[in-house]
Amino acid sequence: MPDSTVVEAPEREPGARAPRLLGGRIPIARLREFALVPAIVVVAIAGWIVDPVFVQRQNVINILQTMSEIALLVLAQALVLIVRKMDLSLESTMGLAPGVAAWLTVTEAGQGLDLLPGALAVPVTLAVGVAIGLVNALLIVRFGLSGFIVTLGMLIMLRGTLTGISGGQTFFQLPSSMSYLGTTQWLGLPASVWLCLTLFAVGIAVLGYTSFGRSLYAIGGNEDAARAAGIRTHRTVAIVLVVAGLLAALGGLLLSGRLGSVAAAQGDGAIFTVFAAAVIGGVSLSGGRGSLFGAFTGILLLFMIQNVLTLGGVPAEWIDALNGSIILLALVMSRITTGKAQD
Amino acid sequence: MGDEARHDRASERPPAALAVGVSKRYGSTVALDGAGISVAAGETHALVGRNGAGKSTLVSIMTGLVRPDEGEIAFDGGPAPRLADREAWRGRVACVYQKSTVIPGLTVAENLFLHRQPTTRLGLVNWSALRRRAAELLAEWDVSADVHALAGELTVEQRQFVEIARALSGGARFIVLDEPTAQLDAAAIGRLFARIRELQQRGVTFLFISHHLQEVYDLCDTVTVFRDARHILTAPVAELSKGELVAAMTGEEVTAASGHLRERQADPPPEAPPVLTVEGLTLEDRYADVSFAVRAGEVVGLAGAADSGRIELAETLAGLRAADAGTVEVDGRRPRPGDVPAALAAGVGFVPEDRHRQGLVPDMTIADNTTLTVPDRLGPRGLIDVRRRDALAREMIDDLAIKTPGPGLPVSGLSGGNQQKVVMARALANRPRLLVLVNPTAGVDVRSKDFLLGKAEQVADEGTGVLIASDELDDLALCDRVLVMFRGRLVAAFTAGWTDNELVTAMEGVHTDA
Numbered sequence: 116m117p118d119s120t121v122v123e124a125p126e127r128e129p130g131a132r133a134p135r136l137l138g139g140r141i142p143i144a145r146l147r148e149f150a151l152v153p154a155i156v157v158v159a160i161a162g163w164i165v166d167p168v169f170v171q172r173q174n175v176i177n178i179l180q181t182m183s184e185i186a187l188l189v190l191a192q193a194l195v196l197i198v199r200k201m202d203l204s205l206e207s208t209m210g211l212a213p214g215v216a217a218w219l220t221v222t223e224a225g226q227g228l229d230l231l232p233g234a235l236a237v238p239v240t241l242a243v244g245v246a247i248g249l250v251n252a253l254l255i256v257r258f259g260l261s262g263f264i265v266t267l268g269m270l271i272m273l274r275g276t277l278t279g280i281s282g283g284q285t286f287f288q289l290p291s292s293m294s295y296l297g298t299t300q301w302l303g304l305p306a307s308v309w310l311c312l313t314l315f316a317v318g319i320a321v322l323g324y325t326s327f328g329r330s331l332y333a334i335g336g337n338e339d340a341a342r343a344a345g346i347r348t349h350r351t352v353a354i355v356l357v358v359a360g361l362l363a364a365l366g367g368l369l370l371s372g373r374l375g376s377v378a379a380a381q382g383d384g385a386i387f388t389v390f391a392a393a394v395i396g397g398v399s400l401s402g403g404r405g406s407l408f409g410a411f412t413g414i415l416l417l418f419m420i421q422n423v424l425t426l427g428g429v430p431a432e433w434i435d436a437l438n439g440s441i442i443l444l445a446l447v448m449s450r451i452t453t454g455k456a457q458d
Numbered sequence: 459m460g461d462e463a464r465h466d467r468a469s470e471r472p473p474a475a476l477a478v479g480v481s482k483r484y485g486s487t488v489a490l491d492g493a494g495i496s497v498a499a500g501e502t503h504a505l506v507g508r509n510g511a512g513k514s515t516l517v518s519i520m521t522g523l524v525r526p527d528e529g530e531i532a533f534d535g536g537p538a539p540r541l542a543d544r545e546a547w548r549g550r551v552a553c554v555y556q557k558s559t560v561i562p563g564l565t566v567a568e569n570l571f572l573h574r575q576p577t578t579r580l581g582l583v584n585w586s587a588l589r590r591r592a593a594e595l596l597a598e599w600d601v602s603a604d605v606h607a608l609a610g611e612l613t614v615e616q617r618q619f620v621e622i623a624r625a626l627s628g629g630a631r632f633i634v635l636d637e638p639t640a641q642l643d644a645a646a647i648g649r650l651f652a653r654i655r656e657l658q659q660r661g662v663t664f665l666f667i668s669h670h671l672q673e674v675y676d677l678c679d680t681v682t683v684f685r686d687a688r689h690i691l692t693a694p695v696a697e698l699s700k701g702e703l704v705a706a707m708t709g710e711e712v713t714a715a716s717g718h719l720r721e722r723q724a725d726p727p728p729e730a731p732p733v734l735t736v737e738g739l740t741l742e743d744r745y746a747d748v749s750f751a752v753r754a755g756e757v758v759g760l761a762g763a764a765d766s767g768r769i770e771l772a773e774t775l776a777g778l779r780a781a782d783a784g785t786v787e788v789d790g791r792r793p794r795p796g797d798v799p800a801a802l803a804a805g806v807g808f809v810p811e812d813r814h815r816q817g818l819v820p821d822m823t824i825a826d827n828t829t830l831t832v833p834d835r836l837g838p839r840g841l842i843d844v845r846r847r848d849a850l851a852r853e854m855i856d857d858l859a860i861k862t863p864g865p866g867l868p869v870s871g872l873s874g875g876n877q878q879k880v881v882m883a884r885a886l887a888n889r890p891r892l893l894v895l896v897n898p899t900a901g902v903d904v905r906s907k908d909f910l911l912g913k914a915e916q917v918a919d920e921g922t923g924v925l926i927a928s929d930e931l932d933d934l935a936l937c938d939r940v941l942v943m944f945r946g947r948l949v950a951a952f953t954a955g956w957t958d959n960e961l962v963t964a965m966e967g968v969h970t971d972a
Contacts, residue, residue: 324582326575329564333572336561343523343559344572345544403563 147397151412158416162423169426176304180373182418183311184209186411187366188389189396190318193410196393197322197401198352199335201223203266204251205363205389207273209382212243212364213371214277216293217286226281227289233290237368244364247273248357248388256353265314270386278357280377287376297372307369314362318407331355336403392417416445472535474499474632474663475520475551480529482515488652489515490526491687495665497632497680499534502654504674504695507684508707508875508903513667514682516967517634520665522547533632552625553634554618556641556901562610567592569609570624599623600656619653626662634665639673640901642703643764644929644965651677669901671703672931683707708905721935722757722915722954730754732787733805733892733923734775744770745946748784752892752923757914759794759937760927761965767946769811772896774928776808777801789891807890807922808880809898817881818869825851825865828883835887854883859909875906882910886917892916893924899933911936929965931958 161171188205195202216239221227232237245270253266299306322328333341334348342348371377396413398405420441424434475497482490486651490512497503507513518524520531522541531538539546560569562852567589568575576587601619603612612620618638625633635654639647654664654677666678674681675695683690683706690706734752739745745767750868752758762768775786780796801808810816818827828851829836835850837843851865858879862872869880878898885893895914899907915936918924926933934940942950942964950964 320582324585325571325766326577326583329568329575329583330573332564333561336563337559340559340561341572343544344574345548346573403561 138150148406148409148411149394150397151409151416151445154445155416155419158419158423162419162426165423166426168243169452174422174426176308178415179303179308179311180305182414183305183307184366184370184373185385185392186243186311186389186414187314187362187369188385189392189410189414189457190407191362191366192386192389193393193396193398193405193407194318194322194331194355195359196398196403197331197335197402198355199338199450200255200262200352200356201266201400202251202356202359203263203386204247204273205359206382206384206386207270207277208244208360208363209367210377210387211273211277211367212240212247213293213367214281214286214377214379214381216240216368217289217371217377218280220290220293221286221288226286232283234292234444236290236293237296240364240368241361243358244360244362244367246360247364248360249349249353251360252353252356255356256349274383277381280376281379283376285376289371289375289377292397294372294375297369297374307373310365310369315407315411318379320330322407327351331334332403334403335399375388388414388438391445395442395445413445417441471499471652473497473532474534475665476530476532477516478530478532480516480519480526480531482519482524482526484575488687492521492529493684493687493689494529495689495692496664497663499663500658501679501744502658502666504678504681505665505667505684506669506671506674506681506703506707507690508905511684511707512687513684514636515527515783517553517665517667518635521551521553521634543629549737551632551634552621552630553636554621554625554638556637557576559621560609560617560618562608564608564609565605566596566603566609566612566620567605569620570595570605570627586614595623595627596620599626600653613646613960614641615650618650621722622653622657626657631661631971632663632665634667636667637669637670637901638666639670644962645763647673669903671700671904674703678786685709704904707903722938726753726756726918726938730756730921732790734925735785735787737785737787739771739774739781741767741770741774741781745943748943748948750941750948752925754891755918755921756925756939757918757924757926757937759934759940760925760943761929761940761961762927762943762966765945766943766965768927768943769896771943772808772894772925775801775892775894775925776806776810778810793929802888805888805891807831807885807893809878809885809889809893809895811838811896811900813878813881817884818877820870821868823866824860824862824869824872826853827869827880828854828865828887830883832887854887855940857886858883858913873903875902877911878902878906878910880903882913884886890922893922894927895924895933896927897930897933898926899927899930907932933959934961 142405159170164421168174188209191205192202216236217225218227219231219239220233220236220336222229223306251266251269255262296306296310301309322331323337330346330351333346334351338348367382370381392413393405393410394403394413395402395408395416396411398410420436421438424437429437462892473496475495478494479492480490481492481826485714491611493512493516495505495516505513505516515524519526522538525541532552534885539550542573555655561572564572570592571588575583576591578584589605596603596605599622599799601623603616603620609617609620622633638650642650658664667676678695680692681695681703682692683703687708730753732751735750736751739748748771750758760768770779774781777793777796778802785792786795788801788804788806791804793806806812814820819830825848829847833840836847848865854860855862855865860872860876860879860883862876869877872880882898893914898910898914902910911933914924926937930935938954940952940961941948942952942961944965954959
C-alpha cells in the first residue's frame with residue numbers, strides 16, 4: 116500500500132460538516148428546539164378562526180396562567196430526563212406539598228390541625244418538596260435503585276399520604292400567604308405567569324451557560340465519559356432530583372393558591388401530560404437531549420389546543436380523548452420533523 | 459529511518475510510562491500477575507496478547523481507573539497521582555477506548571472542553587471562546603472535524619481524532635490507543651497511522667493495542683507481549699519475526715508459512731451447482747448492478763473497504779435489507795427480499811458485522827443465543843424443550859470448542875473470541891446451504907481467528923457455499939476466489955495466487971476507472 120496515497124487523503128467522509136443556516140452561524144441541530152414553533156403558530160391561527168376571542172389578551176393570559184403550574188412540573192421533568200432519570204412522583208408532590216402545609220396551618224373548620232401560623236405555609240410547602248426530592252435521590256443515587264420504580268412507589272405513597280392526612284377531603288380556607296402567589300397580579304400579569312416564565316428563563320440560562328448545566332447533558336449522554344471528565348455525577352443527579360421536588364412543590368402552591376383549596380386528588384394524573392409535553396417538546400426519554408425551551412413549547416402547545424377545543428364548543432367529556440389523540444399526533448409530527456426514531 | 463536517533467534520544471529521558479510488578483485480582487481470577495511495561499518517551503509501543511492476557515486490566519490501571527493490588531506506576535519518572543485526582547491523571551495519560559467516550563448529544567467543541575469550559579467574568583460559559591479554542595485545538599493537531607457538529611454524528615475515524623485531540627489538550631503526551639483500528643476500514647487505518655507518526659514526530663508517546671500483528675509491524679517501534687496475566691517479552695519490532703511474535707502470544711509454535719493464517723487446502727468441486735446466484739442486484743447509494751454466483755463447497759471472498767457496499771450486500775443476502783432491483787437465488791429458491799425468516803428458511807446462515815450490536819443478546823445464555831435462529835428445532839408449536847435446547851447448545855459448544863463451563867452461562871461472560879464462536883454457532887445452527895460471514899474475525903485473538911476460519915473451511919468441505927465479506931487479508935486468504943467491491947460495484951476478481959498488494963490496491967480503488 117503506497118504511503119503517499121494515504122497521506123494525501125485528508126478528505127473525510129461526506130457529511131463531515133454539519134448542515135447549517137445563516138452563513139453557518141446556527142447549526143441545524145439547534146433548530147430542533149424550535150420544531151414546535153410552526154405548530155404553535157398554526158394553532159394560534161386556527162384558534163383565531165374558530166373564535167377571535169382566542170387571541171385576545173385575557174384569553175392568552177388565561178392560557179398562560181392555567182398552564183403555569185403544570186409547566187413547572189414539565190420544567191422539573193425535563194431536567195430529570197436530561198440526566199437520564201425519570202420522576203413519576205412529581206404529580207403527587209404537587210398535591211402533598213401544599214397539602215401538608217394546609218393540614219398544619221388551616222383551622223379545623225377547613226379540615227386542618229391549626230398547629231402552625233399561616234405565615235409558615237409557604238416554607239413548609241417548599242420544604243416538603245425538597246424532602247421528597249432528597250428521599251428520591253437517596254434511593255436512586257445512593258442505593259442505586261431503579262428510578263422508574265422508586266418514583267412510581269413514591270407516587271403511590273405520597274398520594275396515599277395526602278389522602279390519609281386529609282381524610283379524602285379538601286383543605287380550604289387557606290392562609291393568605293398560600294393563596295398570594297396563585298391570585299395576585301404583578302404589572303398586569305398573574306404572579307404565577309411571571310414565576311413560570313422567569314424559572315424557565317433561569318433554567319435555560321443555567322443549562323446553556325453554566326458548567327453545571329452542561330454537565331447535566333454530559334451525564335445523560337454518557338455517564339462514564341462525564342465521570343472521566345471530572346464531573347461529580349452522583350451529586351449532580353441528586354441536586355436535579357431535589358430541584359425537581361422543589362419545583363413540583365412550587366407548582367402545587369400556585370395551583371392551590373389559585374383554587375383556594377387543596378383537594379386530595381390535586382395533581383392526580385398530571386404526570387401523563389407532563390411526560391407528553393416534554394417528549395413532544397423534544398426532550399429525549401433516553402437522556403442527554405432536549406431543551407427547556409422545547410419543553411416549554413410542548414406544554415404551551417397542549418394548552419393552546421385544549422383552549423381552542425373548549426372555545427370551539429367541544430363537549431367537556433370528549434376533551435380527554437382529544438387530548439390523547441393530540442399527544443399521539445404531536446409525537447408523529449415531531450418524528451417527522453426531527454427525522455429520528457424516538458425512544 | 460531515524461529509528462536510531464529516536465532510540466538515542468529516548469534513552470536520555472525516563473520512560474514516559476512505567477509499570478512495575480503490577481498485580482490485580484478480581485475474585486478468584488488473576489487478571490495481572492506481577493506484570494510490567496516500560497514505554498520509552500517518544501516511541502510507539504505495541505501491547506499484544508490474546509484475549510484475557512491482561513491488556514485491558516493494565517490499561518485500566520495505567521489510566522488510573524483501577525487501583526492495582528500490588529505494583530507501582532510512574533510517568534516521566536514521577537509517581538502516579540492519587541486515583542481521585544482526575545485532573546492530574548488527565549495531564550499525564552489519556553486513553554482512546556474502543557468504546558466511545560464522547561457525549562453524542564453535545565457538539566464536538568463542547569466535548570473537547572467538557573467540564574472545563576472557558577467562562578466569562580460572570581462565570582457563564584463563553585460559547586464563542588469555547589468554539590474558537592476548540593477550532594484552534596483541532597487545527598493545532600490537524601484534525602478536520604466541524605466543531606459545530608454533534609459528536610454522535612462523527613464517523614468512527616473522526617471521533618478517534620477528536621478524542622486524541624482532547625487527550626492532548628489535557629496536557630497528556632502519553633496516549634493509549636485500545637484497538638483503534640477495530641472499526642476502521644483500510645483507508646481510514648492508513649490515515650490514522652499517518653497521524654500517529656506525525657504526532658510521534660512531535661513528541662507524543664503511544665501505547666498501541668491491537669489484534670492485528672501486521673499493524674504492529676507497520677507502525678510500532680517496540681512490542682510487549684502479555685500472556686496469561688504475565689509479561690512474556692519486550693523487544694524492538696524489527697528484531698522479532700511474525701512467527702516468534704505469534705509463538706510468544708500463544709505459547710506454542712505456529713507455522714505461518716505464507717504470512718497468512720490459513721489458506722484453503724482442498725479444491726472446490728469444479729462442476730458443483732451454485733448455491734447462490736445474484737443477478738443485477740442494486741440498492742440505492744449502496745451498491746449497483748452486482749452479479750455473481752457461489753458454488754456449493756466454494757469459499758468466495760467479498761473484499762472492499764467498509765464503505766464499498768460489501769456489508770450492505772451481505773446483509774441483503776441475509777434478509778436484513780431489501781434490494782431495489784435484481785434477484786437473489788439461494789439453492790434454487792428465491793427468498794422474499796428483506797425477510798430474515800425467509801432467508802433462514804432458504805438456508806442462509808449469517809454472521810453479522812458487529813457481534814455486540816447484531817450478533818448477540820449479551821445477558822442471555824449461550825444456549826439461548828446459539829438456538830435463537832432455530833426455534834422450530836427446540837420443540838413443537840413454539841414451546842421450548844429445555845433439555846433439547848441444551849443438548850443442541852452442547853453439541854455446538856463442542857463443535858466450535860467454545861470455552862465455557864456449560865450452556866447456561868450468559869455470553870457476556872465469554873471472551874471476544876468465544877463470543878464470536880457463539881455467533882458462528884448460531885449461523886450454523888440451521889445447517890445452512892450458504893454461509894455469509896461479515897468480518898468474521900474482527901476483534902478476536904489469533905487462535906480463535908484460526909479456529910473460526912478453519913470452521914468456515916470445514917463447512918465448505920461439507921458442501922456449503924461460503925461467502926466472506928471482509929477486508930481482512932487473513933480472512934480472504936482462505937477464499938478460492940475473491941471479488942472486490944469499490945464504491946458499490948464489483949471491480950475485480952482474483953483467483954488463488956493473488957498477492958496482498960494486488961488485492962489491497964484493488965480495494966482502495968487505485969487501478970479502477972470507477
